[in-house]
Amino acid sequence: MAGRRGINRRVFLMGMVAVVGATAFAFLRLPSQAGGLPEVRLGVDKCAYCGMIIVDVRFAALYYDGRRWEKFDDVLCLLDFLRAVDKLGDFGNAYVHDYVSGAVVKASDAYYIINKQIPTPMGSGILAFADRNTASKYGKVLTATELINKYQQERV
Numbered sequence: 001m002a003g004r005r006g007i008n009r010r011v012f013l014m015g016m017v018a019v020v021g022a023t024a025f026a027f028l029r030l031p032s033q034a035g036g037l038p039e040v041r042l043g044v045d046k047c048a049y050c051g052m053i054i055v056d057v058r059f060a061a062l063y064y065d066g067r068r069w070e071k072f073d074d075v076l077c078l079l080d081f082l083r084a085v086d087k088l089g090d091f092g093n094a095y096v097h098d099y100v101s102g103a104v105v106k107a108s109d110a111y112y113i114i115n116k117q118i119p120t121p122m123g124s125g126i127l128a129f130a131d132r133n134t135a136s137k138y139g140k141v142l143t144a145t146e147l148i149n150k151y152q153q154e155r156v
Helices: 002-028 075-084 132-136 144-154
Strands: 061-064 069-072 094-097 104-106 111-114 126-129
Touching: 061 075, 069 075, 075 094, 075 126, 075 144, 111 132, 111 144, 126 132
Parallel strands: none
Antiparallel strands: 061 069, 061 094, 094 104, 111 126
């Protein structure tokens, strides 16, 4: 009888170790491995560059540095952050939100306009769009490369 109880206890403990291990693995996985981008929690998440609370998803941006996700309240903060960590050309790991729909767009594929008449969190006037035609309704359209070049010329 004692042997049978020992086997049951052993099986139970092995099962618990497996459950705890699987749960820990699920919580510790990086978002890119989990197959999705992190959600920007409005009124909760802080900008990784300026520290302001993110309140409008239309201007928010995300960046994955290979270990963790950073969130930004304005495309300008994303650019300032990338410059500070010497990765300004690394738009391939960055995402922005379409100004009209709020949909997430890869920053390197997005189109941008700078319209200082439209208030943005940092006053940059930088708006991102998934579609060139929609962007053209708001101002002169820039590609990601053109935006970075303009940023480098003006933020010396």
